[in-house]
Amino acid sequence: xxxxxxxxxxxxxxxxxxxxxxxxxxxxxxxxxxxxxxxxxxxxxxxxxxxxxxxxxxxxxxxxxxxxxxxxxxxxxxxxxxxxxxxxxxxxxxxxxxxxxxxxxxxxxxxxxxxxxxxxxxxxxxxxxxxxxxxxxxxxxxxxxxxxxxxxxxxxxxxxxxxxxxxxxxxxxxxxxxxxxxxxxxxxxxxxxxxxxxxxxxxxxxxxxxxxxxxxxxxxxxxxxxxxxxxxxxxxxxxxxxxxxxxxxxxxxxxxxxxxxxxxxx
Amino acid sequence: xxxxxxxxxxxxxxxxxxxxxxxxxxxxxxxxxxxxxxxxxxxxxxxxxxxxxxxxxxxxxxxxxxxxxxxxxxxxxxxxxxxxxxxxxxxxxxxxxxxxxxxxxxxxxxxxxxxxxxxxxxxxxxxxxxxxxxxxxxxxxxxxxxxxxxxxxxxxxxxxxxxxxxxxxxxxxxxxxxxxxxxxxxxxxxxxxxxxxxxxxxxxxxxxxxxxxxxxxxxxxxxxxxxxxxxxxxxxxxxxxxxxxxxxxxxxxxxxxxxxxx
Numbered sequence: 001x002x003x004x005x006x007x008x009x010x011x012x013x014x015x016x017x018x019x020x021x022x023x024x025x026x027x028x029x030x031x032x033x034x035x036x037x038x039x040x041x042x043x044x045x046x047x048x049x050x051x052x053x054x055x056x057x058x059x060x061x062x063x064x065x066x067x068x069x070x071x072x073x074x075x076x077x078x079x080x081x082x083x084x085x086x087x088x089x090x091x092x093x094x095x096x097x098x099x100x101x102x103x104x105x106x107x108x109x110x111x112x113x114x115x116x117x118x119x120x121x122x123x124x125x126x127x128x129x130x131x132x133x134x135x136x137x138x139x140x141x142x143x144x145x146x147x148x149x150x151x152x153x154x155x156x157x158x159x160x161x162x163x164x165x166x167x168x169x170x171x172x173x174x175x176x177x178x179x180x181x182x183x184x185x186x187x188x189x190x191x192x193x194x195x196x197x198x199x200x201x202x203x204x205x206x207x208x209x210x211x212x213x214x215x216x217x218x219x220x221x222x223x224x225x226x227x228x229x230x231x232x233x234x235x236x237x238x239x240x241x242x243x244x245x246x247x248x249x250x251x252x253x254x255x256x257x258x259x260x261x262x263x264x265x266x
Numbered sequence: 267x268x269x270x271x272x273x274x275x276x277x278x279x280x281x282x283x284x285x286x287x288x289x290x291x292x293x294x295x296x297x298x299x300x301x302x303x304x305x306x307x308x309x310x311x312x313x314x315x316x317x318x319x320x321x322x323x324x325x326x327x328x329x330x331x332x333x334x335x336x337x338x339x340x341x342x343x344x345x346x347x348x349x350x351x352x353x354x355x356x357x358x359x360x361x362x363x364x365x366x367x368x369x370x371x372x373x374x375x376x377x378x379x380x381x382x383x384x385x386x387x388x389x390x391x392x393x394x395x396x397x398x399x400x401x402x403x404x405x406x407x408x409x410x411x412x413x414x415x416x417x418x419x420x421x422x423x424x425x426x427x428x429x430x431x432x433x434x435x436x437x438x439x440x441x442x443x444x445x446x447x448x449x450x451x452x453x454x455x456x457x458x459x460x461x462x463x464x465x466x467x468x469x470x471x472x473x474x475x476x477x478x479x480x481x482x483x484x485x486x487x488x489x490x491x492x493x494x495x496x497x498x499x500x501x502x503x504x505x506x507x508x509x510x511x512x513x514x515x516x517x518x519x520x521x522x523x524x525x526x527x528x
Binding site: 023024027030031034035037038039041042043045046048049050054055132133174176177180181184187188193194198199200203 | 290291294297298301302304305308309312313315316317318319320321445448449452453455456458459463464465468
């Protein structure tokens with residue numbers, strides 16, 4: 001009960017803070033939209049070269065895929081690993097550790113505020129992209145119902161995974177390399193460069209086994225209506241399993257990390 | 267001219283001494299670049315498992331283009347990016363006065379003051395990728411394509427320089443221009459594919475306002491022997507005009523700068 005009250009207060013403060021940076025959040029939108037549009041354009045060129053259809057994907061399917069991908073990545077993105085290094089290096093984490101609330105909660109709130117704030121504008125932009133590229137959605141009602149838990153699981157999974165990486169900052173002082181590695185892994189395996197069905201066979205198998213596709217690609221496929229009910233069940237199970245593993249890993253690594261942490265200079 | 271080369275040489279030497287203090291940092295920077303370039307090439311390869319041509323570009327040409335993309339990005343990140351970042355800080359803090367008092371051209375001094383030497387690695391790897399592309403293209407490489415490649419590549423870097431110079435000039439009026447710079451960085455990602463792939467609005471943006479598309483695509487066309495003479499002339503003339511315009515704008519901005527306490 002008290003946690004709910006704390007969250008309400010933090011969210012309120014978060015929204016008030018975010019009101020100062022409206023232009024900034026519009027700019028981040030540009031980042032969110034450019035990469036999917038780039039790959040959409042490339043796949044359209046491929047589809048056109050192949051007579052309009054590759055592996056069941058027509059131009060409209062690609063458009064739907066990348067519109068959904070943009071929407072999902074906006075909803076699931078997490079960025080703590082970028083900030084956490086700074087907090088550790090500056091010793092700023094010390095103050096947060098003294099508070100009765102786990103630092104995780106502050107970053108959950110920050111995450112929620114950003115997403116809720118940017119969603120309306122992104123929605124409009126995505127509708128425009130959908131229309132201009134002639135997106136075809138194969139979505140049915142049950143797809144949308146399944147999408148909700150799937151995108152929440154994906155966001156939680158990406159968030160926790162990002163925290164595991166962030167926690168490495170307790171030992172390493174330069175986290176940029178770890179972040180780059182994570183970003184590029186997502187780039188390949190999460191479905192940004194291609195829908196999983198169009199990946200070469202071995203890469204597909206690896207993607208299904210690793211957690212990264214479940215962070216973005218899986219909810220994207222559900223939202224655009226590209227999966228059967230059986231596949232949806234598999235996706236939800238895969239997401240839950242990976243979330244559980246990541247959560248346990250986080251708790252383990254966090255406990256050891258806090259012990260290793262001695263605020264730089266303290 | 268020789269005097270300026272000597273000044274720039276001094277800047278580079280100073281930067282090198284500074285960087286040498288952080289060698290592990292350098293090594294990790296190279297690792298990152300390998301990851302980034304490797305995965306970008308991976309993306310191209312995935313696309314080409316389904317086709318043999320992307321809007322007329324073959325795999326070999328696309329690989330060369332990817333190399334060019336990192337050459338242009340690396341060139342900008344090596345010299346202009348670190349220098350301009352410091353320049354914006356100088357404007358904000360009012361410390362630009364010290365540079366302006368020096369008896370040399372302020373535009374040259376400020377554009378080349380700082381070097382992110384780690385980015386040399388980008389250049390080396392970018393060249394490596396271009397060479398791989400060339401090797402696959404072997405049949406069609408001529409002396410002309412090599413010369414026009416070198417020239418258009420230099421033009422590409424200078425085009426992006428002209429844009430960045432105009433953007434930092436805005437800081438004389440607005441002081442904080444991080445947001446405007448962010449727009450530029452958002453668009454650079456689009457340089458990874460040939461500009462002719464994109465829908466009209468994006469193609470237009472990448473050819474004019476944020477010329478990263480032209481800067482990458484034209485040299486890649488040159489090396490793969492698919493550039494027309496009109497494009498070549500247009501690129502040279504366009505670059506000269508863009509740099510002249512940016513440098514004119516810079517002088518206007520400089521006149522507007524009032525210093526910290528003035």
